[in-house]
Amino acid sequence: MAEAAAGIEEPVRAPVTAASAGGILTLTLSSPPANALSIAVMRALKGALDRARDDAGVRVIVLRSSEKVFSAGHDLKELTAHRGDADRGRGFFETTMQLCAELMQAVVRHPKPVIAEVDGVATAAGCQLVASCDLAVASETARFATPGVNIGLFCSTPMVALSRNVARKHAMEMLLTGEMIDAETAHGMGLVNRVVPRDALNQTVAKLAQTIASKSSLTVKIGKEAFYAQAEMGLSQAYDYAARVMVENMLARDAEEGIGAFIEKRSPEWKDA
Known part of the structure; x- marks a missing residue:
């Protein structure tokens, strides 16, 4: 003061x-x-x-x-x-x-x-x-x-x-x-x-x-965007949209790494890609 x-x-x-x-x-x-x-x-x-x-x-x-x-x-x-x-x-x-x-x-x-x-x-x-x-x-x-x-x-x-x-x-x-x-x-x-x-x-x-x-930032980004997008759709449209998102997500390197790590019983190493 x-x-x-x-x-x-x-x-x-x-x-x-x-x-x-x-x-x-x-x-x-x-x-x-x-x-x-x-x-x-x-x-x-x-x-x-x-x-x-x-x-x-x-x-x-x-x-x-x-x-x-x-x-x-x-x-x-x-x-x-x-x-x-x-x-x-x-x-x-x-x-x-x-x-x-x-x-x-x-x-x-x-x-x-x-x-x-x-x-x-x-x-x-x-x-x-x-x-x-x-x-x-x-x-x-x-x-x-x-x-x-x-x-x-x-x-x-x-x-x-x-x-x-x-x-x-x-x-x-x-x-x-x-x-x-x-x-x-x-x-x-x-x-x-x-x-x-x-x-x-x-x-x-x-x-x-x-x-x-601690999760893959790419996966979290995909999921957050999809969550809000599907919430504004009808049921059939939401499932069609979510299925396309899942396919694209499956092709991401982090999905390949995460699934592989789960099968091999090890911690995943995220690349955020």
Whole structure:
């Protein structure tokens, strides 16, 4: 504080920080106190995801937060500030929602698995971000909500991710009531994979990430892409598509190596090809 008073500026905190080790890239939302998904935060997160796409050193991505709030969703103060624009904010609102849609799809379409490590509250677009991740592990103190209805703004975009993760009636209950649910309820709905004690959260996510990172990255990439693609198809089309994927996968060197290693009772040596 003394330095600030003397006119020395404190360093600007990056809205998203990145750390990589052992093939695992950890992206931390670092925009206190609410880790709101402002334009700056969304651009920083999407930029980090884009850079990781072609980084062979990244095999798994973990998304977490540095605060007690995982993410409270869109920055309502930032949005409100543009109501004074000539178009009453329409242009800025459109930019925000488009960027959010691009960010969520960047998570789903990313060739690397993305795991949400959720400690604290994840609401509105923050809940949407959790639902968009491939896997999610929550602490016992985590809570979730799509509370837009409480402020006259239905959580229409969070609805897209939420309704693709939980049963329709569960999704509608969250969307229509805006009520907070605890981690165990979220687990029962299928919004998160596991609920663990807070002091075991980081270790649990690290172990899960390490397990996935030990697989062939080519195989994981093929599987993730196919999972989301077939989910949008009819049954017959999905089987036809999945069969073609399996054939191409069988021709990959890692499939040849993995099957050979299994038959020979040895550990496979992945080439990611």
